[in-house]
Amino acid sequence: MMSLFLKVVSVDEARETIRRIAPTTGSEEIAFEEAVGRALAGPILSAEDIPGFDRSIKDGYAVVAADTATATESVPVALRCVGRIAMGRGKPGSILQGSCAYIPTGAQLPAGADAVVMAEYCEEIGEDVLVKKPVAPGENMLTRDEDYAAGDAIFAPGRVLSPQDIGVLAALGVTRVAVRKKPVIGIISTGIEIVPVESNPGIGEVRDVNTYLCETFAGQEGAVPKKYGTVKDDAQALTALLDRAVADGCDAVFISGGSSKDERDVTAQAVAAVGEVLIHGIALAPGKPTIIGRAGRTAIIGIPGHPAATYVGLTVLGRELIHAMLGVTSFREKKALARLTENVHSEKGREEYLRVRLEDGRAVPLFGKSGLLNTIVQSDGLVCIPAGQEGYEAGDTVEVALW
Amino acid sequence: MMSLFLKVVSVDEARETIRRIAPTTGSEEIAFEEAVGRALAGPILSAEDIPGFDRSIKDGYAVVAADTATATESVPVALRCVGRIAMGRGKPGSILQGSCAYIPTGAQLPAGADAVVMAEYCEEIGEDVLVKKPVAPGENMLTRDEDYAAGDAIFAPGRVLSPQDIGVLAALGVTRVAVRKKPVIGIISTGIEIVPVESNPGIGEVRDVNTYLCETFAGQEGAVPKKYGTVKDDAQALTALLDRAVADGCDAVFISGGSSKDERDVTAQAVAAVGEVLIHGIALAPGKPTIIGRAGRTAIIGIPGHPAATYVGLTVLGRELIHAMLGVTSFREKKALARLTENVHSEKGREEYLRVRLEDGRAVPLFGKSGLLNTIVQSDGLVCIPAGQEGYEAGDTVEVALW
Known part of the structure; x- marks a missing residue:
């Protein structure tokens, strides 16, 4: 049996492992x-071709642009109006130099025309139209393949x-x-003190929060969450649940919780029992005791149980896994730039994620303990202090990855 | 019959009207x-109270903080260890000054304890624990109502x-x-040249795009879109469709299209026929010929037909309407700050929405015609040039409202 306690790896290395083991969905x-x-x-x-035909984008007159070169308000150019083009199906005819045709927005240009003069710069006088402004070729129209x-x-x-x-x-x-296909993600919460959300916690008990953080996050990010319930710190019970999720064909499993050292060991034991532990410990705060493993084609992330750590783990690693399973190439994090209101310090060698609230372009760090839910609710997103850096100073402009 | 051609109003006034007429959903x-x-x-x-009990957030020893005041690595404080607290249900007992109890993360503190010393700063020697670091009251724990x-x-x-x-x-x-409840929004597209998405357009025809822009935008923003199909520039046919949407109890109707002046008039006529036109013309670019009206409790927005104008109308006005119907109070637009790469000019007196692409913190304006779909696909969001301003200069820092 391989050791369950591996060296702490960087966030980049953890992400690389996640991409490597992520099963591709059909x-x-x-x-x-x-x-x-x-x-x-x-x-x-x-x-x-889209739009598929040369198309007017103004109400006006289809013209040969060169005819209008000298047109001014005081010395307009007179063009013979040879017709009125109708919208929709039907051939719009053609025009020659020296002539024009009325055209509404959206209609097809007649053959020979290469621009449209807006109606407000034209005056109809009998069979002629006085054009008072020059247009360049292509003006006020789309060519047949200008969009695609x-x-x-x-x-x-x-x-x-x-x-x-x-x-x-x-x-x-x-x-x-x-x-x-949307990846199916099994959701398991662990913790001796956890009771179902419908129950009244006894002394020393709390309701299961992490199942719902994981479930709704997975759903929001494009996966199908599948709840497998909660287990106490019992390696056998957790192994059985994990086994079931793998047998069900889950593409991935999020196991959250196990906040004390003993409970965390239980998660590692269960992952090792059904498959292998690849990473146990990431240079990430909050979230160091994160576990990454797999069983068959099922990717497994064991996320720490403090709510703030859980949520950071989901955004930093869980999203990466979902995107990798979906082959997402176009994701761009929504980020805001803001000035920090206070100095923030970080231990060198780990990536630290700071919850911040945005107030008028300023980023206010929320230093609350990671066991608190209110800091993830009151914050607008995360500022990452890279592993090579000891912090930021008040007044520094930082990027906030918005929730 | 009231005039269908009202004065052009500001975007703020249009938004105010939208909030006033928005029917509240149940x-x-x-x-x-x-x-x-x-x-x-x-x-x-x-x-x-959440967590509901004084709760340890570290593995360590529950102590009376004052006992640890003088503790150092070289001169530790010895405390009598009176027990080991278990996780979950059950009374954790109590400690007195001079004593401590082992406690795992997540467990309830014993009565008398007001802090937790992390295990790594402690050493068990027989029945005593040597504490090598002082803790302040409340450290490494949550009080029973610290979260909520x-x-x-x-x-x-x-x-x-x-x-x-x-x-x-x-x-x-x-x-x-x-x-x-999610508001139900009827979706109608107009335009003589519009053919159903399943068909092969003939000469001068294009497929219906706006039904799907409106439908998917409405769905994304939390409404239930209900498609009513397309109509040519026929006031009677449009009136009949609109009437049906109102009779069906739609909370709102988005009518898009009518890109030529005649077609736009058809939309105004139809709105007037089933109810009243409140606004016809907004100082908004693209999107000036927007119509706002109502019929009974149904709010109606007539959005211009050029795709870029349609999409600006949806984000600037459609979203406002959906939020007003839902009573949304917490919405915060996702914005990025970026430096413009070019000068941009705007006519004073109207709000201009510029599509921009973000590239390494720079905002690149996409000046493409509003009849093009590719500019709304290739852009990352909008920069608003306020009505009182004539533009921005290259290098100016602007806010980009991300799609």
């Missing part, structure tokens, strides 16, 4: 309008789709998309 | 773990619940919560 085809927040399983290519061209790679695999992206899929006529 | 009780992203219908009060005290107002009505908040509800034993 793909499934779903309706495009259900795909917001889902990760693409393959690339999206454009099968056609046939064959363009529109979205890469791993992109998490936004409402805007769904709009592009609509434009392309892509009504079904292949996305990655 | 409340419903749901399981707390389903409540992420939902807005609270009432306050959450704490019925009890009985009677505390925990969350105000209108708070949108996060995973962390769900953790607090678990700690409090609040397993059911009253949240605001």
Whole structure:
């Protein structure tokens, strides 16, 4: 049996291990309008030009731009108006130099036209239109492939789709998309003092918080949480639960809790019993006694039980695992820049995550103990003090990764 | 019949009108773990102290802090160890001055103890423990109400619940919560050139994009979108659809499109036919020809049809309406500070929303036409140039409201 107590590794090394062991989820085809927040399983290519025809984006007159070069308010250019283009299906005809056609926003330009003069700079006089302002070729119109061209790679695999992206899929006529299946994450809470959320805690007992932190975080990040309940500090009981989660085919398991040293050992024992412990201890505060392991293809993270440590573990490591399982390539953390209101110190050699509240562009550190829930509720996000640094000074501009 | 062409109003005035006409949705009780992203219908009060007992947050020894005042590595203080406290249910006994008890993380402190010395600063010698470091009262422990005290107002009505908040509800034993019902928003697209997303556009036709922008945005922001389909520029057909959405009890309707002047008039006519037009024209770019109206209790926003204008309208006005219907009080836009890479100009007197892409802390304006989808896909958010300002200069630090 390999040792359960390995050397403490850096956060980067822990993330690398997570990416290495993350099982890739399969793909499934779903309706495009259900795909917001889902990760693409393959690339999206454009099968056609968008908008697909030269298209006016103003109400006005389709012209040959060169005809308008000398047009001014006082000396307008007169063009013969050869027609009025209708919206929608139908050929818009054509114009020659010296002529123009009325065109509404959204309509197709007639052949020969290469720009649109806005109606407010034109005056109809009998069969002529007086143009009072020059336009450049392409002005007030879209060329047929100005948005997307046939064959363009529109979205890469791993992109998490936004409402805007769904709009592009609509434009392309892509009504079904292949996305990655949501990973199933088993959730287990441990702790002798933990009682179910519906019960009244006795003396020395507290309700199970971590199951719900893990469950709702996993759901928010695009996974399907599956609750396996709570266990006391009993290695056999935890092993049995973990075994069941693995047998059920969970892609990953989050085990939270085990706040005393004995309980933490229980988690490591259970992971070793069903598979292997890869990391036991990360240079991360809060969250040093984190365990990373696997059983078959199931990735396992053992997260410390203090709520603030649990939540830091979920955002720093849990999200990395979910993204790796989904193959997410487009994730960008939402960050704010802010000035620290106080000096903050950190032990060199570990990454420290500071909860901060944002107040008018200032970052106020919340130094509360990691056993408190209120610090993760009252904070707006985390400031990371890198391992190589001893802290920041009041007035320093820092990046806040927003919750 | 009132005039359909009212004076152009400021964005602030438009938002005020939206808040005034927004119908409040009712409340419903749901399981707390389903409540992420939902807005609270009432306050959450704490019925009890959390954690509920004086609780150790380290493995070590429960002590009377005053006993340790002189403790040092070279001259430790000897305390009589009177017991070992177990986790979970059960009375932890008590200690007197001069004594201590072993305590694991998470366990209840014995009566008389007011601090915990970490195990690494202690040494057991027979029945005594040598303490090598002083602790202050309250150190390495939580007092019984340090997280939340009985009677505390925990969350105000209108708070949108996060995973962390769900953790607090678990700690409090609040397993059911009253949240605001999701508003139902009817979605209608107009435009003569619009064809269904499943079809192959003919010459001069484009697929319906805006239905899906509106639908997925509404869903993402906590509403239930209800699609009513598309109409050509036919006031009667649009009036009939709008009438149906109002009769169905939609809390709001988003009508998008009508990009040419004639089509926009059709939207105003239809709104006037079923109710009243309150605003027709907002000092907003892109998005000036926006319509705000109502029919009975149903709020109506007519959003311009160019995709970029549609999406700006949704984020600037649509979100305001959804939040007002839900009574959201806790919303904070995710913003990044960045330096503009170019001068940007704006017409004084209107709020201009600039799409920008973020690159290494710099904000790169995307000047593409508002008829293009690719600018809303390639941008990371919006920079607002206020109505009183003529623009920003390259190098200015601006706030980017992230999508």
